[in-house]
Amino acid sequence: MSSVQMPEIAPNFPSSAVQQAISIEAGRQCKGKLWSNLTEVCDLLHIPFNASMAGGELLFQHVQFKTGQRIHTSGQRFDSLCIVNSGFLKTVSIDECGNEQVLSFPMKGDLLGVESIYTKKYFSDTVALSDCNLILLPFKRLAALGHAHAEIENAIYEMLSRELVRKQMMVNMLGAPNAEARVAGFLVSLSERYSEIGYSKTMFTLRMTRNEIGSYLGLSLETVSRTLSALHEIGLISVDQRVIRIKELDLLKLLRRIPSSKSRTGRLKAGKSPSIIKWPQLVPGSLVN
């Protein structure tokens, strides 16, 4: 890589005060990779993209954070999306009374800051739970890239949509009636995400405290602890401090959905008419493409 490609990155925008200078040479001295190209970025996001065609030479900067450091704070001006390249984080929202609520636990391949596209400011605080390596995706640059290449544009849409799918699934989990179901759901989703990024799906270490899990799930830390102990007791998992071993993944998945007895909300009626899918009076061809 040469520094020739870099200037494109540096536009004439008023730079915000938080940034510190470091030369590219100094960057090279640091451990790990400092730049990624588009192919690597798409790989990370599991987005199919044929890199040979476009943008192969474009580079995106990495940034390093150490445990406990704050990546960005709510209200800060929005510049860049971030992709987690390695490490574990949490995002929290802090209301006017100082109450904190954990909103997500991003890990490798996750995207940070998507809500900020609309609000123009970062919408939550993001904190590193471990040493982290993030890739910056300056949004305007990304959008420009998308505008030039339809594949990339589509990839961006899918990226954003996927974030929504994940939030949706989180809402599902939070809607669970009891602590057991929520914790089970939490463990299952962790298991799936770990396995997606190459870790074991049956044994992993929690990167967050019980307090943070509780905040995320809308439970007290004691309830989280008790529920984990209970699941251990039953034999579905084994818990040793932060180390979780899942023994009965299928049962755990079942637990996530079946509360104790009957359906939580009873049966919600669809309304008067039967559940027949009707698209009334569509003009032929108006839907397709």
Next chain:
Amino acid sequence: MSSVQMPEIAPNFPSSAVQQAISIEAGRQCKGKLWSNLTEVCDLLHIPFNASMAGGELLFQHVQFKTGQRIHTSGQRFDSLCIVNSGFLKTVSIDECGNEQVLSFPMKGDLLGVESIYTKKYFSDTVALSDCNLILLPFKRLAALGHAHAEIENAIYEMLSRELVRKQMMVNMLGAPNAEARVAGFLVSLSERYSEIGYSKTMFTLRMTRNEIGSYLGLSLETVSRTLSALHEIGLISVDQRVIRIKELDLLKLLRRIPSSKSRTGRLKAGKSPSIIKWPQLVPGSLVN
């Protein structure tokens, strides 16, 4: 209670003539169908867009649904996003056990089906809670439009991002510790959304049952009813069946965040380092733009 409101739109259609030509504010007639152009669509979404430049002649079809009808079902192939032009709906997810959970209550200006861009299938069921008028946005057509015009492309990004912001705020509400806070938050958000689309922010009719509210908030229908009664008792609101009058909006907003006593999760520590915002090792200008 006589059903109030719906002053402007009032879609009281004869059951047979669904597509009868009724002059709905945003919509023109063509071959007996209703259509909207891009300007009207952007207006509806509150997205700034100078229509004179592009796509002014493109038309998007309206579809009508009657109370109880199902707009689409989970798993169905994804074709189109929908914008709510008038009416009220709910989206629900149904798990393998048949449990239903209400995920959202879309109303005028809301966008349906965003998660489906990623999954390629509709991700939840959508049901009309009242007679509805929706505008179809065939996604591929929309994307093509965006690709041709950067402003539209950007509008799409903002649209998607905004959906995420809303989901985020819903997660916040669901994370509330007690029923009071959740119901208060629900009422406040309804109030804000109603006022955004031109209704009174202090008096409105609930379009959904207590059961549906409970499903949405993760509470039983009895708890919803009791909480509403309690808020009525205190004098913060008045409840008469489905008609809500908000008397102390500020107090309600306060209630939404301050539970009973202390912060729910205690104080979540940021980690070892203080909450100073640090962006280590940034190349100057790499963040901006």
Next chain:
DNA sequence: CGCGCGTTTGAATCTAGTCAAGCTGGGTGG
């Protein structure tokens, strides 16, 4: 070694769920 943090576990309290009964209002059919 002691300190602090995170965790576990127990006991008391209280919130919200469950079950059940009664009420209301809109719609239907005699």
Next chain:
DNA sequence: CCACCCAGCTTGACTAGATTCAAACGCGCG
């Protein structure tokens, strides 16, 4: 026109489950 029905809503009593307060433990770290 009225009686009836039914879905939705309210309210009460009881109970299960979660929070709160409190104490004690393990572990890493200065």
